[in-house]
Amino acid sequence: MTIQERAEVDLSRRNAMKKAGNLGLLGLLASIGLTPNLAEAGLSAAAFDAKSLDAALDALGGLIATENAAIQITAPEIAENGTVVPVTVDCSLAQVEQISILVEKNPTILAAHFVISKRATGFVNTKIKMAQTSNVIALVKANGKFYRTSKEVKVSAGGC
Amino acid sequence: MSSPTKMKVAVKGVYTEVKILMQHVMENGRRKDDNGNIIPAWYISDFKVKHKDEVVFEGQFGTSVSKNPYLVCRILGAAAGEKITVSWVDNHGEQREDEAVIE
Numbered sequence: 001m002t003i004q005e006r007a008e009v010d011l012s013r014r015n016a017m018k019k020a021g022n023l024g025l026l027g028l029l030a031s032i033g034l035t036p037n038l039a040e041a042g043l044s045a046a047a048f049d050a051k052s053l054d055a056a057l058d059a060l061g062g063l064i065a066t067e068n069a070a071i072q073i074t075a076p077e078i079a080e081n082g083t084v085v086p087v088t089v090d091c092s093l094a095q096v097e098q099i100s101i102l103v104e105k106n107p108t109i110l111a112a113h114f115v116i117s118k119r120a121t122g123f124v125n126t127k128i129k130m131a132q133t134s135n136v137i138a139l140v141k142a143n144g145k146f147y148r149t150s151k152e153v154k155v156s157a158g159g160c
Numbered sequence: 161m162s163s164p165t166k167m168k169v170a171v172k173g174v175y176t177e178v179k180i181l182m183q184h185v186m187e188n189g190r191r192k193d194d195n196g197n198i199i200p201a202w203y204i205s206d207f208k209v210k211h212k213d214e215v216v217f218e219g220q221f222g223t224s225v226s227k228n229p230y231l232v233c234r235i236l237g238a239a240a241g242e243k244i245t246v247s248w249v250d251n252h253g254e255q256r257e258d259e260a261v262i263e
Binding site: 043048083084085086088103106107108109110111112113114115116117118119120121123124125126127128129130160 | 175188190211214216217219220221222224225226229230231232233234235236
């Protein structure tokens with residue numbers, strides 16, 4: 001290895017560590033409920049730009065969420081038309097703060113993110129596009145904790 | 161010019177049901193026109209539902225929300241005859257606000 005190559009390796013390693021360090025800080029902030037990108041200004045683009053389900057959940061702060069039967073997703077078993085798929089999320093949890101709807105196999109995984117005030121119930125009904133058969137995930141933040149549930153929707157004709 | 165948001169708001173027992181139909185193309189930025197050119201993304205990015213100047217329900221949309229976004233939410237502490245306001249802004253910065261009287 002020449003000195004030049006050695007320097008490049010060092011530099012790339014340093015950059016990688018720098019990136020990891022930044023992520024660590026974000027993760028730490030998220031774990032104590034202080035995600036700057038989830039402030040009242042709204043979500044950062046990262047949540048909508050995420051290209052994997054885990055990345056989207058992470059950007060929402062809900063990578064670690066427990067399955068909870070108190071969240072109900074109502075959606076068709078088979079959607080004939082992927083351009084309009086009705087989805088309802090209804091949760092009986094106390095103090096619902098956020099509801100996010102994600103489609104695992106869509107190009108844009110996060111479909112919609114809702115902020116629920118104390119003046120609203122943990123309920124939302126909307127219509128989304130689905131590219132193909134996929135799990136639809138509801139991520140719910142209630143009383144500071146994240147919960148999730150999912151439901152598979154078979155799509156006959158994708159529309160994304 | 162955007163078209164008015166259609167709303168139907170009614171008291172249903174303990175909560176008030178707010179049905180909203182926003183008028184927007186919600187282009188995802190991946191479709192092509194007849195000449196094979198990409199149609200740029202154009203979508204509602206943020207919306208707010210207000211009752212007496214207080215935001216009671218709000219959210220963000222991505223491009224996976226269907227054309228003419230449909231939304232139903234349930235709010236508390238509102239009465240018939242009062243007004244509900246729905247506002248949105250899209251990724252081009254265009255915005256509008258519409259209101260409806262609670263039935």
